[in-house]
Amino acid sequence: MEQTLPLSVHVLTLNSGRTLARALESVKGAAEILVVDGGSTDDTLDIAKRHGARIIPQNDRMEGVTDFARIRNITLEAATQPWIFILDSDEYASPELFAEITNIASSTEPVAFLVPRKYVLNGTVIEHASTYPNERIYFFHRDAVIGWIKPVHERVRVKSGIPITRLKNPCLAPLPPLREWKEKNERYVRIEAGASRGQGWLHWFKRILHTLRSRLIAAIRIFFIWLLPHQGKRLPLAYEWARFAYGWRLIVETCPFKR
Numbered sequence: 001m002e003q004t005l006p007l008s009v010h011v012l013t014l015n016s017g018r019t020l021a022r023a024l025e026s027v028k029g030a031a032e033i034l035v036v037d038g039g040s041t042d043d044t045l046d047i048a049k050r051h052g053a054r055i056i057p058q059n060d061r062m063e064g065v066t067d068f069a070r071i072r073n074i075t076l077e078a079a080t081q082p083w084i085f086i087l088d089s090d091e092y093a094s095p096e097l098f099a100e101i102t103n104i105a106s107s108t109e110p111v112a113f114l115v116p117r118k119y120v121l122n123g124t125v126i127e128h129a130s131t132y133p134n135e136r137i138y139f140f141h142r143d144a145v146i147g148w149i150k151p152v153h154e155r156v157r158v159k160s161g162i163p164i165t166r167l168k169n170p171c172l173a174p175l176p177p178l179r180e181w182k183e184k185n186e187r188y189v190r191i192e193a194g195a196s197r198g199q200g201w202l203h204w205f206k207r208i209l210h211t212l213r214s215r216l217i218a219a220i221r222i223f224f225i226w227l228l229p230h231q232g233k234r235l236p237l238a239y240e241w242a243r244f245a246y247g248w249r250l251i252v253e254t255c256p257f258k259r
Helices: 020-025 044-050 068-078 095-104 178-195 200-227 237-253
Strands: 005-013 030-037 054-057 083-086 112-115 117-121 124-128 136-141 145-149 155-158 164-166 171-174
Touching (some): 005 020, 005 068, 044 054, 054 068, 083 095, 136 155, 178 237, 200 237
Parallel strands (some): 005 030, 005 083, 030 054, 112 164, 117 171
Antiparallel strands (some): 083 136, 117 124, 145 155
8 A cells, every 4th residue: 555645745826727636636646635725616626536635615605815924824724644745726736845844854853944936937937036035934833833823924933943955946937927926916915905904104115125135136136147058947037027017016005105
């Protein structure tokens, strides 16, 4: 009998039928797959069932979600395995990444890992982008974390004293057409604007400083990415510009004058 990996894979879905099978195939061998669904009307749930996933209702549709951390915490509480891997429904683990996870999951030491992410465009892995290494704490031992925080661009809160280290191999994130990517960013802007209500001017000024710093760093990186010769594909400038536009839209829409 094939031995399964003591790993719980967590996936949020809403009409994710186009990409879900690829995502779940990339983590084949995990003891548990939890699909937290927001009311899909396509074949998402059929695909999840075929891959042995346990389906958990979100209680509200993802397109109306205002707190992604709450939903992730539902999944965390439902997990029965000691190791947790977070996988977005439109992404997939590279074979090298899943092999790395497999080797680590034999340990019982509470640790959290930053997982790098690389974009994929038209079937080609993007080797150079201003956001790289684009790391998120998406793989961790259950005893290493307290829970998820932040309603959008949520992140897991690691317990004090727990080591955080880096994995070498990336999760792969295929990019949608530019128009769809902009629409997704607009949904995030609306959620952020709603979450910022009542937080006042100090919160807004901190956002401005954070945006200025991050966009300055990104601009410098883009300059060198395109100035110097590189092996491998660069992220097209239209996608890079869309990220800049997203940051400035956040500043405008979260301004206290707007609320």
